Amino acid sequence: MVSNNYPDSEARGSSAIEARAYSKAAWRLLPFLFLCYVAAYLDRVNVGFAKLQMLNDLAFSETVYGLGAGIFFIGYFLFEVPSNIIMHRVGARVWIARIMITWAIISAASLFVKTPTMFYVMRFLLGVAEAGFFPGIVLYLTYWFPAVRRSRMNALFMMGIPVAGVVGGPLSGWIMAAFQGVGGWSNWQWLFLLEAIPSAVLGVVTLFCLPNNIRAARWLSEEEKRVLEANIQRDDAGKTHGSLGKVFTDLRIWKMAVIYFCCMMGLYGISFYLPTLVKASGVQGALQVGLLTAIPYAVAVASMFFVARSSDRTGERRWHFAIPAALAGVGLYASTQLTGNIPLAMLALTVGTAGMLATMPVFWTYPSAILAGGSAAAAIGMINSVGNLAGFVSASIIGWLKDVTHSTNAGIYCVSGALVFGAVLALLQTRQAARGSERLAG
Template identity: 50%
Template sequence: MNETLDSKSSAKAAESRVYSKITRRLIPFLILCYFFAYLDRVNVGFAKLHMQDALSFSDTVYGLGAGIFFIGYFLFEMPSNLLMQRFGPRFWIARIMATWAVLSAGMMFVTTPTQFYVVRFLLGVAEAGFFPGIVFYLTLWFPSWRSARTLGLFILVTPLSTIIGSPLSGLILKLFEDVGGLHNWQWLFLVEAVPSFLLAFVVLRYLDNDVKSAKWLSDAEKQMVFDDLRKDAVNRERANRGKVDSSLKGMLANGYVWLPSIIKSSGVNDDFYIGLLAALPYVFGAAFMVWNSRHSDLKQERRWHIAIPALIGCVGLALSAYCSGSTFWMMAWICVAMSGTLALIPTYISLPGALLSGTAAAAGIAFVNSVGNLAGFFGPTVLGWLKDATGRTDLGLYILAGFLLLCAPLILALPARLANPKKVIAVPEQNTAQPDAAHPDNAALRR
């Protein structure tokens, strides 16, 4: 009896060491890459503080230009994820980073609304597939019962990008005005694009396409991961009652920009202080996100770990709009709103990978993320129109709060057997002489 317990304890400790090793190898580097991706995406919000006046853009024009990024993102996200399966994650992630860096730097040459729309649209096309591609890439290394905490660590980069990037963007705007004959907003786009371009070449040397190609894992460690991934495949089949389809058809059948301006409108005018205040909600959001994703994995539960943060986000957004006349209370409720909205993301994003496999998982993750990113188009566009029409931004915040309120009953309608991962099952005996064949997703990445 004691020998059996000791054996199980030893196996669990060995498993934890393997996944800790994978986490240390992949997650910090992927966080670094996504940090600059996110920075290149949202610096348009800080550029607005000066670029809008310099180019005489109305709030409607600026909101549409900021939001049209997500149309390009929406249209090309799924094709990008499918192409990643064809060319391999390492090459495709490097390609995405290099192209978005060039286009982000190109924003410094924009002078007309049409140019603004075109470059922002192309930037969305270039970056499409990066986030869902990373999410799918992580399913090749971690089973679903570890997915929420793993995604929580990776998506931690979203608040970290703002916590670090907001003061950085504000500082660049403050220090680079008229340096070299350029406006500070032009320097902002250029300076923040360079690291992404350089990192693209690092990706080609550092990332491995899958577990099989990871020379830093021993054969025994690889086998342990493949065994867990095979268990995951059986779990998916059981949860879907034997109807798992790993094709694209199977996926289709299975079923910020304004924050700096809002802060400025409350009476804060210094660019650096605006950057510091814009970072504050993400500090709270980061802490709650990590806790919620880890707790979701601990309890092996997904639906309530999405629904409750959505309701918290709804309340925070509504009250931040109501208190828009007070910088202190507005920021306090924005902190609450950010805590809720960020906390639900890792757990929500983990669902497609737990329900689908192969091409369906790649396409499903991209489809969910691309549809969600349509909010990135409608949010800035509607807020810009409302600001021009009424001179207020609080109405747009009430609308966004309503969508979060709707999220809770929709996610609770999902059957628990599909949403909640299961770790311990009986797995049929299989030939493990070729461990790379154990995970169905690896076949597409053997190159």
């Protein structure tokens, strides 16, 4: 009896150690990384609120704003892959701290912008400074969590985007309403300064709180470390460990980059123009606009969590990406047809925002299902850099079309079409990556 039961007891003991180790890792890492992403996203998109006053103060056109908002992603594109490769080599602790402190300084310095050229330069430098943060954390999570847990972990980290909207909308609206003229500065100048402070503080904390890998985590026992490291080694078995040249010529990676580009068209169309779209629905006052922009992001928190959990539980990826992406495109299009009807316009914007953000945790299971090590670092950086060029494209297109047509509708149509196109591509062109995720999940 004892010998027959021993294997079961041993298995239960091993399972308990694994569960305890993953619980520790999740609670130690995800809340902190989540806070860092909230701060990062505030610094990236608070220009959408600054726009409400800055354009009048500086006599900028919508085209100037769109180009400046979007040029961030040129700097981001150029330095994304090198940044991720450096992080993989030197470790996340020092490199993520460097990124956060640098972007905080540049974001705060944006308050001194006076001319379009200065605006373009500061946005470009902000993109250079932040390059590598998001894909760096996506890569970092692959050091800790196997594929069967990764969509949920991605979701917990990426919820920083909608929570930044929930917190940042009212906060930015309040700063814009309360700080106009204080100390001789305009409200948008105070916005850039005050919202850079959390990033600087968290960057310093990162130096003391973020372990580079499982082996460096002092809060894990030796037994827990061995279990987690063994799981990652099994997870990496059979994945590609190729050269950088092979990564850049791998058709699967380029297909993922195109899909992510479509996804990011939606994200940055929403991020840079949601305050404008809410105001266009008939809402007046910066604080009121800020409060209402929190609604779509609050719903998106729930959509990200439930879609990611369902995707991990079933092992299915393609439809879990495609359906929210298509709904996002339909929701954004519908919002343009409901101008003047605040409740229905807000409902449409909420569907668009929640659907768009729900795609992100699921998408990032694709590259990590087929790549590992330096290949994964390069591929994740490349996909994210190419995809984020959509931030430049969407902001520039919407700004230019608004100057030409005196409406954001034409630009939003382009964004909606990109989201639906991305949904179709996900169903047609990601079968191999999806099968990889499903196989690992099984």
